[in-house]
Amino acid sequence: MLPQALPTLPPADVRGTEVGDARRLREALAGAHGPVRSLYVHVPFCFHKCHYCDFYSFVDTQDRQGVFVDRLLEELRRSAACAGGAARPRLETVFVGGGTPSLLAVDQWRRVLDGLHRMFDVARAGEGGEFTVECNPETVTAELMGVLAAGGVTRVSVGAQSFNAAHLKTLERWHDPANVERALGLAADAGIARRSLDLIYATPGQTLEEWRADLERALGLAPGVEHLSAYALTYEPNTAMTARLERGDFARADEDLEVDMYDLLVARLRDAGMERYEVSNFARPGAECRHNLAYWRQESWLAAGPSASGHLGVGEAGGWRWKNVPRLTDWMEGVASSGGWSPAQDVEPPQAGRARAERIMTGLRLREGIDAGLLDATAARREVERGWMVVEEGRARLTDAGFHFADGVARRLMGSR
Numbered sequence: 001m002l003p004q005a006l007p008t009l010p011p012a013d014v015r016g017t018e019v020g021d022a023r024r025l026r027e028a029l030a031g032a033h034g035p036v037r038s039l040y041v042h043v044p045f046c047f048h049k050c051h052y053c054d055f056y057s058f059v060d061t062q063d064r065q066g067v068f069v070d071r072l073l074e075e076l077r078r079s080a081a082c083a084g085g086a087a088r089p090r091l092e093t094v095f096v097g098g099g100t101p102s103l104l105a106v107d108q109w110r111r112v113l114d115g116l117h118r119m120f121d122v123a124r125a126g127e128g129g130e131f132t133v134e135c136n137p138e139t140v141t142a143e144l145m146g147v148l149a150a151g152g153v154t155r156v157s158v159g160a161q162s163f164n165a166a167h168l169k170t171l172e173r174w175h176d177p178a179n180v181e182r183a184l185g186l187a188a189d190a191g192i193a194r195r196s197l198d199l200i201y202a203t204p205g206q207t208l209e210e211w212r213a214d215l216e217r218a219l220g221l222a223p224g225v226e227h228l229s230a231y232a233l234t235y236e237p238n239t240a241m242t243a244r245l246e247r248g249d250f251a252r253a254d255e256d257l258e259v260d261m262y263d264l265l266v267a268r269l270r271d272a273g274m275e276r277y278e279v280s281n282f283a284r285p286g287a288e289c290r291h292n293l294a295y296w297r298q299e300s301w302l303a304a305g306p307s308a309s310g311h312l313g314v315g316e317a318g319g320w321r322w323k324n325v326p327r328l329t330d331w332m333e334g335v336a337s338s339g340g341w342s343p344a345q346d347v348e349p350p351q352a353g354r355a356r357a358e359r360i361m362t363g364l365r366l367r368e369g370i371d372a373g374l375l376d377a378t379a380a381r382r383e384v385e386r387g388w389m390v391v392e393e394g395r396a397r398l399t400d401a402g403f404h405f406a407d408g409v410a411r412r413l414m415g416s417r
Contacts, residue, residue, distance in 0.1 A: 297363070
């Protein structure tokens with residue numbers, strides 16, 4: 001499924017996998033810094049690899065869920081020691097993505113949840129906490145939803161992608177569309193109050209009316225959803241979807257059609273009371289994904305599991321970024337041999353120029369926009385004159401038209417100093 005993970009960021013000015021960088025990252029995590037209130041956990045297991053997916057996931061034939069959880073708990077123990085604050089540091093948002101987290105066996109989920117609550121003070125729903133788990137419709141059971149709810153999970157994100165069987169087949173999604181509603185119902189019955197849905201549009205051969213039908217089906221689900229993420233299909237390198245495109249198995253969706261689909265998405269969800277708060281994310285008031293907002297606002301978060309990415313903010317110079325090694329065996333062996341430290345790659349030390357670029361890139365994707373003081377005044381005025389942006393009360397925000405060109409606007413503004 002499509003996890004709500006870190007959006008694409010500009011290249012770093014300083015980037016490396018050198019031992020020195022990894023050592024300095026550990027020193028930064030273990031040293032004095034502000035409290036870290038968010039955690040991302042990556043579960044890599046899938047029962048089938050979807051053709052469009054470029055996130056680290058695989059079908060595991062070696063039944064390694066138990067040892068994976070052993071190592072995950074070791075990494076979480078180390079992470080808790082680095083979160084700052086009390087012996088059980090407080091987490092306000094937790095997000096478990098993948099892969100297919102709902103494929104993890106119920107007994108393993110009990111171990112993960114018990115460990116999390118022993119090591120962290122995980123805020124509950126009534127305390128303003130948000131705890132999200134991604135789910136595949138086929139792997140949701142009443143028992144699993146009951147365990148998640150008892151463990152403090154407040155939100156499930158279900159990967160529907162489409163309700164059209166032909167388009168699901170194109171995407172290599174193996175689920176019955178009817179099971180989406182069943183999964184949401186089981187979550188609601190267990191007491192999980194917030195429910196989110198993922199959709200994909202601009203699938204080869206998809207018409208505007210078929211996309212309209214998907215939206216109507218999503219909005220008509222009972223129980224309802226409060227949050228919807230909708231992504232135009234992208235052809236990432238080294239995915240089966242891209243290989244099929246290059247083979248000529250199908251053609252990309254027409255660009256004008258993709259624009260029409262996005263405009264329909266925004267208008268229909270707005271009519272239904274779900275406002276766009278980020279380029280691809282829509283929510284009823286108060287139901288925005290707080291964890292993803294932490295990404296886009298450049299806050300700090302810890303990372304656990306193979307390929308999970310983390311960020312430790314250290315002020316105006318930006319922060320440390322890193323990615324856990326995206327190979328299960330290497331990750332497990334590294335955690336076991338280092339007292340819970342995950343082997344990291346793509347370690348990026350703080351760098352002020354990169355920090356500014358990241359704030360512009362991610363902040364402009366949000367409805368709330370960014371501090372206009374980050375921008376070169378002349379460059380900002382050009383975007384206002386184009387009609388892509390407005391500047392009001394010290395905030396720079398994209399217009400409805402500007403959201404179509406968010407990446408281009410951000411690139412121009414990032415390069416203006």
